[in-house]
Amino acid sequence: MYPSRLFRTLEAAAVSLFFVQAARVLFSVLFGVIYDTIFSATVAFSTLGFIMLCLIAAFLTSLVTPRRRPRFWLFATAVVAALARVFLTLNQPPVRLWSSLLVVAAAGGYFAALLRWRPRIFPTALLLAFAADQFLRTAGDTYDVSLRAGWLPVQVVLGLLIGWVAWLAFLHNQAEPREEEGIGVMGGLAVGALLFLETSLLGLPNALARWSRVDYTVVAPLLMGVTLLPHMPGLHLPRGGGARLGQLGGLPYLLIALLGLVIGAGGGGASSVLGLLVTQFLVLMALPDTIAPRRSDRTGIALAVGFLLFLVLNFALAFAFTYPYTIPAFRGMGLYVFVVAAAIACLSILRPVHLAQVPKLESSWHWLSAALVVLVTVFLAWPPSLDLQETGPVCVATYNMHYGYNTVWQLSLEEQARTIEESGADIVTLQEVDAGRITSYGVDNALWLARRLGMQEVYGPALEGLSGIALLTRFPIAETDTQLLVSHLEQTAIVHARVMVGIRPLDAYGVWLGLEPQERERQLNHALSIIGDATPAVLGGDFNATPDSPTYARIQAAGFDDPFVVGGFDPSLTSPAIGPAERIDFVWARGLEVQDARVLGSLASDHRLVVTELILP
Template identity: 35%
Template sequence: TEYATFVPLTLVATLLPLLPWVRARAREFVAVFDQTLRGWVWLLLIALLVILGTRLSGIAAGVALVVAQFFVSMLWWWLARPLPDKTRHATGLWVVLGVGVFALLVAGDYFTYEYAYVQDFGGNLAFLDRFIPPLLRGFRGLGLGVLLLAIFFAALPMTQTLRRIPWGGESRRGLIPLLLIVIAATAGAAYLARPRLIAPVQNVDTIRIGTYNIHSGANEFFYPDLEEIARTIRVSGADVVMLQEVEAGRLTSFGVDQALWLARRVGMDRRFYATNEGLHGLAVLSKVPISVSDGVLFTSREQQTGALQVQITPSATITVTLYNTWLAPLTVRTGGEDLEAQEQDQARQFTELLAWVAAQHPGGVLGRTVIGGTFHNVPDSPLAGQMRAAGFEDPFAGLPTELSATLWRSDVPHVRFDYLWLRNLGRLRAGVIDPDFPDASDHRMAVAEVSLGG
């Protein structure tokens, strides 16, 4: 897999600068440029590689980012500058300033994802509402810009160091131990990242399908616990799980690719579709072989969203098509769009979802289909009514709220926001994972067992 391939390559790119021979070759390269330009050339190369890596896909993007990692790792030697004894300097001040800049970059990165939830201050701080909230909401779509700004600050010492190239000359001293360290670390990473064996679910008459909004891997109070989420999935006995609010390497999730981590933890294959800045979106985990996957973005006035399509093949003659989505929430918050505008946004996304589903099935023959995810609306809403009118069955219909509610927060009543809509599949049983089960998210996992015979 790409993960198993790029983990050792990324580690090699990080550790290669430890080798004096590698630093000597880099020194020869930058020495070609004028001393006032060499740092800017290095910075532009990193920026170009990052842009290519975030705009392309597949192997080409991975290679560009691995090379960018090597260039960034080479910058460590430029952070320290030797000074004569008793020379006055402001190192302490620069360290404090650096921490402050890092904190601002982290905040900027955060709001490139959470811009839709910025509220006005109100009260005694209402005078700030004209400036701060619009500024923070304006971070939408600026993820790459924040990353490039971070690259600029990282390379700044190199652009300001003109009289020396700190990579030093070539030396054989310590080369063999360092080379062995690089080789051993790379081999260890390759071993740990090796693909996990998946026991496929095939040639069965029934499968269990679940939907689970994992709230970025944290509970209502933002305590992260992916292990508990994995345990919830295992306890559910689901063969296929549609996940919403999944992160794939954000700072707020400590760089963890949550879909990949969960898939390896519970022994499933996975597909991820990014809806927001490439690192936040939808995923499907499956023990049933996956044959096709695709995704689409919806028109979104607030947080960007979309849908993920996955086809699974329980047998050679049976295909089940899954559509996983997350529709815009309806919330009352100061400074944001009013409730009517949010309802229009949600309804438009729902219409686009149905149109996209119809476009995937020319002639209107859907076959075995499941549309699931977080709809952010209640069972008696017009959206749910349209799903029933379109011929989809709600396997949770008739269950009392305490047995079907999926949103469990301390500040609002328990309601059902997460759905599994079935077409040409027989409902056997359905339920929400025991409400007394430890909270891993602010949503509960809903599971339906279906017959493939229809």
Template identity: 30%
Template sequence: MRHRHLSTLALALGIAVLLDVLRVWLPSVITLFGRAAETPAELLGAFALGWFLLALAAPALVRRIGARPVGLVAAGVLAAARLALTAQPGGPAQLWLACAGLLAGLVWLAATAASAPRPVAGLALGLAGNAVGHALLGTEDLVWRGGVPAWTLSALLVLAFLAASVKERTTASGEPSPTGVDEGVAAAASWRTRTPGRRAWLLCGPALVLAGQVALAPALWSAAAGTGSPDFPGLARPAGAAVPGALAVLLFLASALFRVPARPARVLWPAALLAGSVLFVTGLLVPAYLLTAAGLGGCLALTDAAAGDGRAAGTDDGGRAGARRGRAAALGMLVFAVATVAYYAAYDVGYPNWWAPVATALLVAVVAAGAPRQADPALPAPVRVTVLAGLTALAGLGAALHVPPAQARPTTAPAAVRVAAYNIRMGFGLDGRLDLDALARELRGADIVLLSEVDRGWWLNGGHDTLGSLARRLEMPYVFAPAADPVWGDAVLSRFPARSGQTRRLTAHGAPTGAQALGVTLDLGGRELAVVATHLQPPPGRDPVEQAREVAAFAGRYAAGRPLVLGGDLNTEPADPAFAEFTRAGLVDALAPARPLRTSPADDPRTQIDHVFVSPGLTAGAVRAPRTEASDHLPVTLTVTLP
């Protein structure tokens, strides 16, 4: 394999490994360091950004010691951290292993930038390859799975990355440049006109956040596939995502690896990227990720510049040019951190966050549109076509393999139904692990499940479709309603057919995180049961009495005289005014026979904030809040006898 192809392969594999580590590091910062919002947002942000600021010293380290030794050592630490995380240690060990892997990955990236002026092909293949792998795994990373298959596949990925890195750097150290001049010296000599590849390396970080959050997010493919129907206005129902997911990969790779004439490309790709980012914040997810995928790949291609013609023998300036590219890579990853933290901090601090993805896309568009010239593709046409076809087909296969459960069929009318209400904290337990098997064990046996804090693709949590994965385990179809943004909210899963539904966005009343009420009508063998799932979000230091009043009124109108079950994380105690709004509306506290029934925090329950109410005529029994640390709340389960 030629040296430049080895460089592309090593970079692609390294990006895939780094993304695996980031999918652990991001939620670990929130769940373990942040401790479910107990840590002040300012301290949390400083901790997260600190690792990226520390990595700004990497280019100086590379220049002093050399790109090859620094890159190889950093690659080894990154690979070791990635394998260690597969052991699923949870707790502080997981957090610090992920931090070590992240820092090593940032140093490796700077070292790679110092010696590789053309990263676009490797970056594109790494982003697309990781997304395809995520899709094939049903958005559940190998890191969280454990067992022999996960260890085997993880080891193969890591060994391939290390082998390509060692081979590439060994070949590079002894291979003359095409002009007979040392590659570092030759590339640096062209700095008098420009540093080749510096723009592309600057876009590495922004590309990672836009790909993970929008363009190449398999969880988003499945979350956006169900766009509602006349019976479910505004609600997302299960649907297939194979075609749009494959199309996103196809558009990204085609625009990144194949060239459009420069004049139209400088308008087409930035415009598509900006349009996609705007559509994302408005909730139009399918066109958002398709346009973002095409625009992101095209903007990366615009920055793909070969080494200039200014090479001159005897110009000993190599370290300076490499350091500039390394610095660009480090600054780009700092943009990644700022954009990620800024978008999600809004849900704790309370400010408009729509600007974060749009500003990131604008940065990419400006840098790409201003690139001096576009080089020919780094990979031969047969290789590009093969990779494009293979990854596109695998993306479609991955989405097709993980279809949601089919709609339940009508059954005979039951005398009673088993109900569960659970705040699942996006699938993360108190130990910081994504453990959907543990959640499924607590919910198995329920006929109707009301879920709060449901994540369908937040990049901050690793980009998982928690709802889809949990529904497949329980073999229960679902209805999802967004609250904070299009992929975070509440859901109802049921073994009975869902006939109609409605959602009502709740007024914030000063709370930073959005809230809604989801009503679903279930067919219980010819009898209808109205179910309402919600998660009240109180303003800081206040009881959510206004939202409770809105939900109680909505539930009464939606039920329209039918039997009703209402539940979720209501963030209010039985003696509080918000709780009284439900009883004042004529609803019955279904958990009263088991009071006090403390549900939070899961490791030391002190508060009763998860509740279920029923309409008069329904009888509740067998009420439990089983002890588990699969979330930071305990689930509430009960049997509801129908009249």
């Protein structure tokens, strides 16, 4: 690879990575803005409307990128994206909102100039960005290390380095002619769909692990290897005339990609993860086909249409999670959104074959480089040692973790982990737990907390396999189980772990109950039927019901004790965290002696943590 092309590829890969990170940050911050506008009324609708207009404008900058002087615009937009990316590291929602919009806007202009001047670099840059994003997230146990406070000096240096590389690319590309290829509207749609798939499912090893129910430690390096495969020289999808599968054109690959998604959604273990990895491979292999001989310059329109599709798909998926409060018809529609996206991402392989000369790594070291990256990923994904407890007393806590946010929508996972440490809890039931949504930075909340605390985790998916409840424990686990509860509105679940306290079993259950009284009654009756007469047992959760409610009385009637009442402790209020007004978070105990019960004052979530100390009689 010539130095001029190397500099441009590095620059393009960095801008692509910044774009992927900024898009994730943007949707995460926007989630908080929309929530505060609709549910808490702390943000005016006019403010939300202005932000949405800025959002759309940021994704449409390709329409106004000048056709002349592409080298200058590549340099200028790369520098702006690199500088704005520095501010994403600051965990302040307003700063992240406007800096992510600036990164997206600059990247849109950069992509338009790149696709007019050096279109063959675009697929390679995007593929490298996807791999780099996976690497950074794996290094942080699904929480992108480059978004942590300690990363700021590193990001400043990287920003300066990318600026220098952009300057070198500007100087070394003066004599190179413009390439006679580009991207059309179909290619733009494919790029938008691919970006959605990578940031919402296929590029997230934790999301694939949750969908397939295969251990994250196994999935992360496998996904990295599959993501790197399209970089390998000479690797392409065979197409053309004939009767064999590889010679039927692009349609079989599209159908296989869709089938892989459907199989992956089934949670069938090895077959599911294989299906998802095959889909990942095929949609990435289709990316170079978005570059085709140029008939006319539709680059700006193509990118704008693709980015609008990216927005539409993200909002459609959001409706699949928030259907009770938005569009009820979207209940259970998440898989269909992904299938539509995969079909669009593979559209380019249906066209007549055009093998663009996409630059790849030199054959003398490409396999070694890929193997090294996968090996490092194995190391990064390897779980830390567990800090197990063998005997009692048993400290049980419940914590509505608000998807990892505090009340003002700062990502506060580290503060939440310290709150759990301060409580001394050996068992923690968690509610509002995301496992890979773009609206919560793609983090797997339960996995991250478990690794941070040296605990084991049991995840109970309720919505689209990527949002639900969880249970953490330090005691050895004998068996686990999760079941969906009868839900007419927001789907919820119950999570169960039978743990061994010494030689004695203890059944621990966690739930989140709905917002409407009739819904809570249905869900609680179902949950209690699952629990049965298990004793000794603890039941923790956000019940969305106060001590004077039928829900509270029904749990008491099932033989569970409120440790605050039994032990004579002050029943402090739990929600909201700032200025709590009601007590709706409980740890219930049956067949156990109460030693202590308290509510911590931490503001790391929008609820307060409740912890009880219990003894097996």
